[in-house]
Amino acid sequence: MSQSAVTTVSCPQCRHGQEFTVWHSVNVSQDPELKPRVLDRSLTTFTCEKCGATASIEQDLLYHDMDRRLMILRHARHDAPEELGDKSLGLLSALGASAYACRLVRTMNELVEKVLIWEDNLDDRSIEVFKEVVWQELDEAQREGQAQLFYGGILHPPGEEAEIELVLSNNSGNLSMALPLESEFRRLEKQIVRCLPSTASQCGKWLRVDRQYARSILDKQP
Numbered sequence: 001m002s003q004s005a006v007t008t009v010s011c012p013q014c015r016h017g018q019e020f021t022v023w024h025s026v027n028v029s030q031d032p033e034l035k036p037r038v039l040d041r042s043l044t045t046f047t048c049e050k051c052g053a054t055a056s057i058e059q060d061l062l063y064h065d066m067d068r069r070l071m072i073l074r075h076a077r078h079d080a081p082e083e084l085g086d087k088s089l090g091l092l093s094a095l096g097a098s099a100y101a102c103r104l105v106r107t108m109n110e111l112v113e114k115v116l117i118w119e120d121n122l123d124d125r126s127i128e129v130f131k132e133v134v135w136q137e138l139d140e141a142q143r144e145g146q147a148q149l150f151y152g153g154i155l156h157p158p159g160e161e162a163e164i165e166l167v168l169s170n171n172s173g174n175l176s177m178a179l180p181l182e183s184e185f186r187r188l189e190k191q192i193v194r195c196l197p198s199t200a201s202q203c204g205k206w207l208r209v210d211r212q213y214a215r216s217i218l219d220k221q222p
Helices: 034-039 084-089 108-119 124-137 181-193 211-218
Strands: 003-010 017-027 045-047 054-056 061-065 070-074 101-105 148-155 163-170 173-180
Touching (some): 017 034, 108 124, 124 181, 124 211, 163 181
Antiparallel strands (some): 163 173
């Protein structure tokens, strides 16, 4: 079930203190109204009632989708051990989670991205490899600083081939790019899948499927 607690948060701008509900876990199958709040990030965004300033609350959060057999654990600290999910939550055996896909992420952007990928019935491992291939083709200026590339969803232009949307977030803002789903992503996916462990063999294991993971898969390509 979903778990939350009310705490007092000080506004980072004016230091005004007010109550805020911090969510530790959300079960979107039992509480479907929480899913859109995860996707628009309002669940973890503090808005000051006095000055209107907003801030993202850096809080561990477990996203649990029983229907899709998916658990995503957002752990903000970069020193998080890979075993964190098993040790701190103890859910794998209790939920029969050997049939679950389990992912570790560090940011809400990453968590939202994983949710969108599963909503579109795609394999996040293939998506990460595809993103890395596209990343390598970007101009050097586009990749500077803290630039990141995120999955944005599937687009369906009227009368045209479906497209996969990627969003480049860098110092200039967010840039959306659309690539043909079948002739670009699906073509590469067929090559990627040969280097991926079976989905079943990785269920019940907390994995970080990120750029580092993608690079390790690309290194196996002939």
